[in-house]
Amino acid sequence: MEIPLRVVLEGVKSSFENYRMRPGRKGKILSLAFCNPHVFKAYDLYRERKVGDIRKPEKMDNKKKRMEFAVKRFLEFSSDKIGYLNGIYSRVQKMASQGIIDEEELEHLEGEIEE
Structure with missing residues (x-):
């Protein structure tokens, strides 16, 4: 599966923002593995945005x-x-x-x- 870099970065950013907002989370983040769910969620949203995307007709x-x-x-x-x-x-x-x-x-x- 090839996920565009922009989408991966969006998912990583989302996971860090969510981590900061959760009360009681004071531990360190030791790997990017915890970002996986957010990256996949960002990828699903990306694919949904692409549905119905029409290529421009050739001139x-x-x-x-x-x-x-x-x-x-x-x-x-x-x-x-x-x-x-x-x-x-x-x-x-x-x-x-x-x-x-x-x-x-x-x-x-x-x-x-x-x-």
Whole structure:
């Protein structure tokens, strides 16, 4: 189990604060083992805070760049076995470079690939 350092420190701080607040506690703390329950409690709270945490969606520019890169790479390394796809992928690359993403045209090209 990997607990983030920030969460561990939060748990240790909480355990020392609790220790000071308890009446009748005058002994020394000999190890950090007594912090374990507070660290695990802090970790549980951390996990609860993370529930529903949504990652930010990738920007469209990044998606287009990745798509263009993948198409260029495919065209550079395509073998004779899939040479018939070069024309289709060239058209897709041209569409992507112009910023045109026509889903109907892409579906039509996909149909050509499947034939």
